[in-house]
Amino acid sequence: xxxxxxxxxxxxxxxxxxxxxxxxxxxxxxxIMRDIKKVPTLRGKTVATLFYEPSTRTRSSFELxxxxxxxxxxxxxxxxxxxxxxxxxxxxxxxxxxxGVEIIAVRHQQSGVPKFISLNTKMSxxxxxxxxHEHPTQALLDLFTIxxxxxxxxxxxxxxxxxxxxxxxxxxxIWGLLxxxxxxxxxxxxxxxxxxxxxxxVRVEINLQRTLEWxxxxxxxxxxxxxxxxxxxxxxxEYRDWYGLTQEKLEKLKGKKLLILHPGPLNRxxxxxxxxxxxxxxxxNEQVTNGVAVRMAVLYLLAGGNExxxxx
Amino acid sequence: MLIKNGNVVMVEDGKIRKMDVLIDKGIxxxxxxxxxxxxxxxxxxxxxxxIPGLIDMHxxxxxxxxxxxEDIHSGSNAALAGGFTGVLMMPNTDPPxxxxxxxxxxKEKSKSIPLNILFSGCITKNRAGKELSKFYELKxxxxxxxxxxxxxxxxxxxxxHAMEYAAALDLLVITHPEEPxxxxxxxxNEGYWSTVLGLRGIPKAAENIAIYRDIEIAKMTGAKLHxxxxxxxxxxxxxxxxxxxxxxxxxxxxxxxxVLTDEALAGYDTNLKVNPPLREAEEQKALLKGxxxxxxxxxxxxxxxxxxxxKNVEFNDAPFGIEGLETAFPVxxxxxxxxxxxxxxxxxxxxxxNPAKILQLPKQGDIKKGNYANLTVIDPKLTLxxxxxxxxxxxxxxxxxxxTLTGWPVMTVYQGIVAYQRLLKGVQ
Ligand SMILES: [Zn+2]
Numbered sequence: 183x184x185x186x187x188x189x190x191x192x193x194x195x196x197x198x199x200x201x202x203x204x205x206x207x208x209x210x211x212x213x214i215m216r217d218i219k220k221v222p223t224l225r226g227k228t229v230a231t232l233f234y235e236p237s238t239r240t241r242s243s244f245e246l247x248x249x250x251x252x253x254x255x256x257x258x259x260x261x262x263x264x265x266x267x268x269x270x271x272x273x274x275x276x277x278x279x280x281x282g283v284e285i286i287a288v289r290h291q292q293s294g295v296p297k298f299i300s301l302n303t304k305m306s307x308x309x310x311x312x313x314x315h316e317h318p319t320q321a322l323l324d325l326f327t328i329x330x331x332x333x334x335x336x337x338x339x340x341x342x343x344x345x346x347x348x349x350x351x352x353x354x355x356i357w358g359l360l361x362x363x364x365x366x367x368x369x370x371x372x373x374x375x376x377x378x379x380x381x382x383x384v385r386v387e388i389n390l391q392r393t394l395e396w397x398x399x400x401x402x403x404x405x406x407x408x409x410x411x412x413x414x415x416x417x418x419x420e421y422r423d424w425y426g427l428t429q430e431k432l433e434k435l436k437g438k439k440l441l442i443l444h445p446g447p448l449n450r451x452x453x454x455x456x457x458x459x460x461x462x463x464x465x466x467n468e469q470v471t472n473g474v475a476v477r478m479a480v481l482y483l484l485a486g487g488n489e490x491x492x493x494x
Numbered sequence: 495m496l497i498k499n500g501n502v503v504m505v506e507d508g509k510i511r512k513m514d515v516l517i518d519k520g521i522x523x524x525x526x527x528x529x530x531x532x533x534x535x536x537x538x539x540x541x542x543x544x545i546p547g548l549i550d551m552h553x554x555x556x557x558x559x560x561x562x563x564e565d566i567h568s569g570s571n572a573a574l575a576g577g578f579t580g581v582l583m584m585p586n587t588d589p590p591x592x593x594x595x596x597x598x599x600x601k602e603k604s605k606s607i608p609l610n611i612l613f614s615g616c617i618t619k620n621r622a623g624k625e626l627s628k629f630y631e632l633k634x635x636x637x638x639x640x641x642x643x644x645x646x647x648x649x650x651x652x653x654x655h656a657m658e659y660a661a662a663l664d665l666l667v668i669t670h671p672e673e674p675x676x677x678x679x680x681x682x683n684e685g686y687w688s689t690v691l692g693l694r695g696i697p698k699a700a701e702n703i704a705i706y707r708d709i710e711i712a713k714m715t716g717a718k719l720h721x722x723x724x725x726x727x728x729x730x731x732x733x734x735x736x737x738x739x740x741x742x743x744x745x746x747x748x749x750x751x752x753v754l755t756d757e758a759l760a761g762y763d764t765n766l767k768v769n770p771p772l773r774e775a776e777e778q779k780a781l782l783k784g785x786x787x788x789x790x791x792x793x794x795x796x797x798x799x800x801x802x803x804x805k806n807v808e809f810n811d812a813p814f815g816i817e818g819l820e821t822a823f824p825v826x827x828x829x830x831x832x833x834x835x836x837x838x839x840x841x842x843x844x845x846x847x848n849p850a851k852i853l854q855l856p857k858q859g860d861i862k863k864g865n866y867a868n869l870t871v872i873d874p875k876l877t878l879x880x881x882x883x884x885x886x887x888x889x890x891x892x893x894x895x896x897x898t899l900t901g902w903p904v905m906t907v908y909q910g911i912v913a914y915q916r917l918l919k920g921v922q
Contacts, residue, residue, distance in 0.1 A: 193690070271808060293692035294762030294809040302806075313810075315692030350692060376689040 188300045188307040189480055191316035192357035200325070200358055203479050207326050210482070211475035213250060224253035224485055230278055231310070233289040234260045239446060240310055240320075243470070244287045247477035256283060271295070275303050285484060287477075288312070293350075306484045314348045319480060320445055321354035323473040325362065327465055328399055330472065331441055336363030341393045344403030344425060344453055347374040347414070351445045355401060356382055369393040370403075370425060373414045390425050394435060401443040402427050405453045422452055429457040443469060495910055496529060496536045500544030500871065505847045505860050508839040515544065517867040520909035525863060537912075539871050539905075545842055546860050547579025547868030547906065549610075549849040550819065552643075552668075552722060552746060552794035555581075558599065559588025564799040564888045566600065569819075570607045572797070572887030574914035576819040577903030579868035580610035582853060584643045585621065592616040592627035594635035601636065608913035610868070612853060614639040614668065617656045623647050629659045638853055641668035643722060644769070646704050648674055654711050661717035666852065668720045671704030671729070672696070672770065681810055683756040683771040691759065693809065696771050702728040709736045712743055720852060721745040723796050725770035727780030734789040744852050746792040747781050749822045750893055753829040758893075764805045764812035765893045768796070782835060785844060791852065793844040795822045799889030817892045820885050823872065825894055827901030871905035876918075878902055 192200065213221055229248035231241050241257060248255045260274065278286060285306040288296050293313030300307045311317040329335055340359050346352045346368045359366050360383050367385040368375065375386055387393045394400065405421060415421050422428070427442065442454075442464040450456050458464060495517040502513040502525065514529040515522060555569035564572075573581050583600065585591045591600070597613050604611040615632035619625045621642040632640065640660060646669065647653040660667045677700040682688050684695020705721055709732060712719040721733055724747050736743040748768075756772045766772060784790040798815025805812050823845075830836045850859025857865045877900045882890040906914040 270803075272806060290808070292808045292810045297762050298808060313692050353690070353692060377684055377695065378686040379689050381686045382690070 186484065188296070189318055189484060190296050190300060190307065190309045192318045192321050192354045192361070193316065195361070197361045200322070200361060203322055203476065203483065204326050204329060206479040206482060206487075207322070207472070207475045210478035211472065213478070214471060214474055219250050220252060221250065222252045223482060223487065224248065224251040227253045227285065227485055228256065228283045229253045229285045229287070229481060230256040230258060230283040231287045231289075232258050232260065232274070232278065233310070235289050235291045235311070237289055237311070239470070240289060243473045244308075244310060244477050247474050247481055250474070251478055251481060253481070256281075271299070272302055275299055279303055279305055285481060308480060308484065311350050314350050314353070316354045317350040318354050319473065319477050320351050321358040322480070323469055323476040324355055324401060324443055324445075325358050326472045326476050327443060327469050328441065330468070331465060332398070335359065338364045338398045339367070339396055340364045340399045340401065341367045341369055341387075341397040342401045342403065343369045343390065343393065343427070345374045345405055345409065345414070346370050346379065346403070347376045348406065348409065349403050351401070351403060356384055360384070367393055367396060371415065371421070391431060391434065394431060394440065397440060399441045399443065400427065402454050404445060404447065405449055407449070407452075418452055426452060427454045427458045429455055432458060439463060441465065446470070495867070496531050496534050497544060497869070498529075498536055498538045499540040500542060502544045502861055503546075503839060503842055504862070505546060505839055505842045510543075510838070515861070515869070517910045520867055520911070522861065522863055522865050522867050525861065541875070542904065543838070543872040543874055544861065545577075545870050545872055546846040547858075547870050547908065548577050548823065548845045549580035549853070549855070549859065550578050550795050550797065550822070551582040551792060551849045551853060552584060553581045553797040553819065554584050554586055554799065554815070556799060557587065557603070558596065562888075563801050563804075566603045566611070567607065568888040569797070569799070570604070570609045570611065572817070572819040572885070573609055574906045574908070575886045575903070575916070576821070577823050577870035577872065577906055578609070578819060579870070579906060579908050579913075580612065580849070580855065580858065582612040582614055582639060585614050585616045585641060586644050590616050590621050591632065591637070592619045592621070594628070594631045597632065597635040597637055608908040608911055610855070610858070610908070613637050614641050616640065617642045617647055617667070618652060621645050623649055623652060626652065626656055626659065629663055629665070633663045633665060637665065639666040639668050639720070641670070641722070643668060643670045646670055646672050646674065650707065650711070653708070654715065657711050657715040657717040657719075661715050666718045666720055668722050669704070669708045670722050671701050671708060673700045673703045676700035676703060680771070681767065682759055683773045685756060685774055687756045687759055691762065698726040698728060698773065698777070701726050701770055702732065705729050705732045709741065709743060712736070712741050713739070716742070718742040719744075723748050723751065723770055723794070724781060724784070724790060725751050725773050725777060727777050730780050730784035730789050734784070737789065744791045745789065746794040747785060747790050748794060748796045749818060749825045750816060751781055752778065752785070752793070753825060754893065762809045763893075764807070764809055765816060765891050765895065767809065767812050767814055768798075768816055769814035786836060786840070791844065791848045793822070793826065793841070794849070795819050799887055800891050801889055802891065805891045815891070817885065817887055817889050820887060821880055821892055821894050821899065823903055824878075824899035824901050827872070827874070828899045832900065867907055867910040869907040870903050872901055873904045874901050876900065876902045876904065
């Protein structure tokens with residue numbers, strides 16, 4: 183059952199709710215594969231993307247998802263300059279509401295903003311990534327992709343690698359994976375492992391090679407180069423040597439097959455090598471396709487769709 | 495004035511007795527089981543507690559500079575409604591009191607207010623941590639304490655010299671302990687919840703390190719150090735150790751640190767964003783233990799009003815601080831006294847006698863013959879839901895909104911004058 187008004191994070195979803203979304207993403211994906219990628223399901227509804235942080239990838243994915251379901255779409259990019267002009271977030275929300283928007287997907291550099299908006303609006307709010315809190319649709323598409331490739335989640339060993347501290351993808355993945363019965367290890371430089379993360383139910387591992395030997399699936403996080411001056415990283419070279427997914431490290435696994443995910447965009451040569459990124463085990467492009475399908479499922483369910491998934 | 499039939503709480507001997515209290519010219523002149531007079535105003539408070547007027551040594555009245563949040567009048571109204579008859583104003587104003595001018599402004603503006611308003615001056619010019627304020631001038635103008643509250647004086651040499659002057663001038667130094675580079679722009683306690691919520695954490699070490707340094711400097715200089723709003727177990731241990739050494743170190747804790755933990759932040763409620771942040775249950779236990787064992791001398795509200803439009807924003811952008819004067823007593827009565835975690839007398843020791851001692855206030859802090867008639871009547875049965883309408887201060891950023899609390903102040907008497915009376919529909 184998904185009887186929710188908002189999708190703010192995977193922390194708040196039950197296992198059943200997550201499975202419902204993944205189940206409905208399947209027929210949605212079929213729609214994307216058709217020649218005419220359009221169903222009338224959300225005709226007459228208006229979906230807005232409200233992005234306070236640029237992300238062409240996620241924004242386009244939401245917009246396409248809405249368009250494939252025949253919703254009207256509106257895309258608002260709020261640059262920091264217009265924030266400086268003094269329009270508060272609350273003002274922006276009231277404006278969108280007054281324009282008749284029913285669902286908004288919000289991306290914001292601060293944690294908690296989608297929750298804050300949900301308390302101050304009649305619209306349905308989808309968290310499209312907030313600070314280093316959650317990015318639920320990314321985690322849902324990761325789960326969908328893993329299931330598509332390995333047919334299950336339960337019992338899998340999944341490693342999340344890189345800057346865990348600043349990663350909303352990591353947090354949403356952790357909630358989702360644990361709820362669906364996977365084991366999770368987070369692996370990264372010690373300065374980027376958040377305190378008390380074990381209390382979420384994950385293992386912490388500092389050594390990448392050991393982590394790779396343990397894992398069935400690795401989710402490689404994007405390293406933000408600008409974090410370097412904050413004293414989190416020694417050097418990018420050292421990061422690559424210690425935590426980059428390189429050909430050499432995979433070869434040491436002697437033929438063991440790892441499913442490799444990456445939320446994109448890739449920093450080739452930093453957290454992932456060309457060779458690895460372009461290898462058949464890496465499913466970066468499938469993730470992008472599945473992202474649209476999962477977002478269609480989320481929009482459909484929040485707009486009041488039933489669980490049969492009969493969307494034609 | 496004659497107050498009859500009150501359950502009088504005399505804090506220093508820890509007893510509650512049914513007594514009549516006679517007041518003349520603002521002074522308590524007689525306390526006896528039965529006083530009958532027909533020539534004075536008689537107030538019968540049968541069934542209610544008569545306690546010494548509460549004293550809060552940590553309030554922000556935002557005047558001058560931020561009077562949209564609060565001003566001396568609205569802050570005083572909040573204090574009186576909360577049962578307080580004395581407050582110490584912090585210097586977080588614009589301009590701040592780094593010289594006598596602001597103190598004179600405060601004195602002038604508070605002259606006719608029936609509340610003992612005490613003034614603190616800044617440690618450094620503009621609270622910027624670089625150059626010392628005019629200490630002699632501040633002392634002469636009437637400042638009883640100096641502090642840069644909110645800004646820990648990170649420069650050790652500056653703080654050392656400030657403490658040397660403070661020792662010589664007998665000024666209390668109040669420290670807001672937080673080493674800023676370790677706090678590193680954190681917004682909540684660093685721990686499980688900062689990790690889950692993806693918010694920058696303030697490690698407990700930031701507070702502990704600052705307390706340790708300040709105590710060492712108190713040891714060097716002999717100055718009186720008061721540690722504001724303790725929030726960590728290690729902080730309690732450090733203060734206990736300093737007291738054992740015989741140093742003139744005292745400490746306070748806030749009601750919100752005693753009754754709330756960081757788990758309450760799960761919904762990103764900015765009305766719970768405070769500095770120091772709400773910590774975990776283990777820290778909270780240590781604070782209560784420190785309070786019971788006498789390590790922590792005082793409960794102070796850190797009343798920090800903000801306008802709702804300032805708080806109703808993204809979490810990182812919201813200012814730290816919560817409105818505290820009006821609900822302090824009912825919160826503590828409901829959560830600690832009624833749950834038998836502390837006795838009423840001990841609670842009052844921390845809110846009346848001890849702050850009066852630390853601030854060197856003569857004839858205040860307890861119900862005694864010869865003391866000022868600064869008294870508060872508490873209705874121990876009165877149960878009210880905290881709502882914006884109930885709060886009289888300018889700001890409504892109270893973390894207990896929506897909660898039902900018992901034991902509200904219903905009358906505040908300042909030097910024999912009824913300065914506040916709670917008027918309720920259907921309630922006497
Ligand atoms: Zn403070």
